[in-house]
Amino acid sequence: MRFLKGHGTENDFIILPDPGGEAGVTASLVAKICDRRAGIGADGVLVVTRTKESPEVAEHAAVAEWFMDYRNADGSVAEMCGNGVRVFARYLLDEGLEKPGEFMLATRGGVRKVRVEPNGDITVDMGKPVVRGESVATVGGQEYRGIHVDMGNPHLACAIGDPVVQLDLHYQPGFDTGVFPAGVNIELFNPVGTRRAVMRVHERGCGETRSCGTGTVATAVAAAALTGETTGTWTIEVPGGTLTVVLEEETSYLSGPAVIVARGELMLAE
Numbered sequence: 001m002r003f004l005k006g007h008g009t010e011n012d013f014i015i016l017p018d019p020g021g022e023a024g025v026t027a028s029l030v031a032k033i034c035d036r037r038a039g040i041g042a043d044g045v046l047v048v049t050r051t052k053e054s055p056e057v058a059e060h061a062a063v064a065e066w067f068m069d070y071r072n073a074d075g076s077v078a079e080m081c082g083n084g085v086r087v088f089a090r091y092l093l094d095e096g097l098e099k100p101g102e103f104m105l106a107t108r109g110g111v112r113k114v115r116v117e118p119n120g121d122i123t124v125d126m127g128k129p130v131v132r133g134e135s136v137a138t139v140g141g142q143e144y145r146g147i148h149v150d151m152g153n154p155h156l157a158c159a160i161g162d163p164v165v166q167l168d169l170h171y172q173p174g175f176d177t178g179v180f181p182a183g184v185n186i187e188l189f190n191p192v193g194t195r196r197a198v199m200r201v202h203e204r205g206c207g208e209t210r211s212c213g214t215g216t217v218a219t220a221v222a223a224a225a226l227t228g229e230t231t232g233t234w235t236i237e238v239p240g241g242t243l244t245v246v247l248e249e250e251t252s253y254l255s256g257p258a259v260i261v262a263r264g265e266l267m268l269a270e
């Protein structure tokens with residue numbers, strides 16, 4: 001099977017072209033591919049399938065030709081991946097499967113519009129973040145209160161006060177399984193100037209990653225709430241780079257670089 005590898009601010013993905021949806025990519029194959037020692041290594045897999053060939057999203061086939069079938073590194077599926085959408089869009093553009101400008105993609109979290117910026121960055125309309133309340137994350141025995149933000153997938157974004165570099169995110173942070181029965185992506189951040197924050201993330205199904213697009217939008221929402229704002233343009237610094245988040249009343253946008261770095265033939269089997 002042919003594969004490519006790409007990343008968006010070092011949130012890295014293996015891309016598996018499967019236009020007809022016939023490959024039957026399993027959770028165990030995804031976990032093998034993403035293994036950083038025995039496999040290729042990645043935070044997740046993006047299976048590229050025509051929307052009309054994917055029963056779970058076929059209803060969107062009239063508006064979005066391609067479905068980003070996103071899988072976490074442990075093989076689990078997720079509703080949405082902001083950096084994944086941007087890398088997926090880069091792949092479609094490079095392959096001539098979509099034209100530069102604006103186009104729509106299907107995800108499990110709904111249809112997303114993407115746009116190529118004059119500087120080559122890719123912007124995604126991420127939809128309206130939904131604030132569902134507050135909850136607590138525990139890291140290294142320390143409790144941090146944060147905001148539960150639904151970006152299609154679940155997030156808990158906590159302003160922590162302590163420097164984010166000091167956090168040990170090798171382990172799953174504690175969280176309230178009553179609030180997050182399907183798990184949660186946990187962002188730990190500090191505001192560092194006007195509409196700017198530095199963030200680290202522990203992703204559901206992946207562990208710590210160097211960036212998380214949906215997580216940066218959740219962080220912008222939580223950081224804005226600290227100053228009573230709900231709109232504005234935020235710069236979020238992550239270990240893998242910098243992303244821009246625009247919060248509007250009815251939607252949000254995520255912008256940044258997305259690149260393809262390799263292509264090859266997969267020799268792993270289930």
Ligand SMILES: N[C@@H](CCC[C@H](N)C(=O)O)C(=O)O
Nearest residue numbers: 078081082083153212213214
């Ligand atoms: N890295 C992603 C989010 C991927 C999904 C997440 N791990 C989940 O399980 O919800 C992003 O860029 O948004």
